[in-house]
Amino acid sequence: MLYNAYELQRTMLNGAAAWASVGAEMLTNPSLPMGYFGMGPQLASALDVFAHATMPRGKPEFDIEQVTVNGKTHDVVESIIMHRPFGNLLRFEHDGLPANAPKLLIVAPMSGHFATLLRGTVARMLESSVVYITDWADAKMVPMNAGQFDLDDYIDYLIEFLRHIGPGTHMLAVCQPSVPAFAAAAVMGKHEDPCRPATLTMMGGPVDTREAPTSVNDVAMNQPLSWFEHNVIATVPLTYPGSGRKVYPGFLQLTGFMAMNLGNHMMSHYGMYKHLVAGDGESAAATKAFYDEYRSVSDLTAEFYLQTVEHVFQRHSLPKGEFVHRGEVIDLGGIRDTALLAVEGEKDDISGIGQTRAALHLAHALPEESKKYYLAEGVGHYGIFNGSKWRTRIAPVLEGWMRQHQKTPLKIVA
Secondary structure (H helix, E strand, C coil): CHHHHHHHHHHHHHHHHHHHHHHHHHHCCCCCHHHHCCCHHHHHHHHHHHHHHHCCCCCCCCCCCEEEECCEEEEEEEEEEECCCCEEEEEEEECCCCCCCCEEEEECCCCCECHHHHHHHHHHHCCCCEEEEEEECCHHHCCHHHCCCCHHHHHHHHHHHHHHHCCCCEEEEECCCHHHHHHHHHHHHHCCCCCCCCEEEEECCCCCCCCCCCHHHHHHHCCCHHHHHHHCCEECCCCCCCCCCEEECHHHHHHHHHHHCHHHHHHHHHHHHHHHHCCCHHHHHHHHHHHHHHCCECCEEHHHHHHHHHHHHHCCCCCCCCCEECCEECCHHHCCCCEEEEEEECCCCCCCCCCCCHHHHHCCCCCHHHEEEEEECCCCCHHHCCCHHHHHHHHHHHHHHHHHCCCCCCCCCC
16 A cells, blocks of 8 residues: 555646646746746746656666766767666776776665766766666566565676676675675685676675664664564555565655755755745756756665665674575685775765774785775765765775776676
C-alpha cells in the first residue's frame, strides 16, 4: 500500500504542478499586463517555486559535452561499454588525453540517487583521466526475470567492471560503495587478480560506523532489521517494468535526507522565490538545477538495502572480519599492493570523521607508504565530491595519489 499511496499523491501533485506552471507562465508573459501590477510578480514566483518542487522527474543525463584543459576545450565522448541488468558501465574520454592517461573507475552510490549526482566528480577527473562510472539502474525499472541484486552481486559487478577495463585501473568509491569497493579490492588482492585496482580512494564512506556515529547510523542501530523490512520495504506497482519487485523506494530516502536539513531546504526555496521576484533568473536557475538532481531518485532492491543495513550499520561485518562474499570470509589482509586514500569532510553529517579512515588500519598487510589520509576542512558530505572545494582542493590530492601509484597497464580491454 505504501507505494500505491505515494503514486496516488504524486498523480495529484502532478496535476497541481502543471496548473501552477501554466499560471506562472501567464503571469510572466510580457504581452500580458497582469504580471506587472499588484501581487503579480510575487504570485508568479510562488507558483514557479511550487511547480518546480512538485513536478515529476526521471533519470537525468550527464550532459558533459566539453571539458577545458589548460585553456583548450575538448569534446567529450560518452559511451556504454558494458550493459548489465542492474547497472551499465559508462566511459567518458576526450582527444586531449595522452595515450597513457590514467584509467579511473568511479563507483557511484546506490543509495537512492542516480549516478548523475556525481556529474561534477566525473567532469573534474575527466581533465586528466579516462573516466568510467557505474550507472546503477532504478530497481523499479528492472523486470523480475532479471533476478535479485544483493551485496554479493554488487561486489561481483565491481570485479567484472575492473576486469573489463583492464589492469592498472584506479578506483574511486563515493560514500556508500566504499564498503563493497573495499571488499572487492580485498577479494581481488587475495587471489592476485591482475586487474585488481592500482589505487582505491574512499570518500565519506561508512567503512566502520562505530567511529563517530551520526544520526544516519543511529536510525539504523535503534531498530531491529525486521522493523526495516516491515516498514520501509514496498512492492513496485503494476505501472512499472519491475512490477512485483520488493524495493526500498527512493522517495523514502529523499524524504529522510530532506528531513535531516529541512530548515536549509526551506531557506533554499525561499531564496529561489526571492531571486524570481527580483528578476534574478540566473541565481534561481542554479538552485533549480541542484534540486532537479537532488529530487531525482531511484529505488534499491530490498535484498541489497536490508543487507547493507545489517552488515554495514548493525553488525559491522567488514571491520570485524565477518563479512562473507560467495561463501568466503573476506580477508582485508588480501590488500597488499592497492594503495589506499581515505578522504573525509570535516562537516560531514552522513559519515562521521574516522569511519572512512578506519580502512587504513584494517588493511593491515599494506605498507604504510601505500596509505594516505586527507581531511577536507570546512567540507560537508556533498562537498567532498562536488563544488569548488572538490575541484580545487580534493581532486588534486586524488590526482597526485594516482600519479604516485600509476602502474603500466599490461593490456587495454575496453
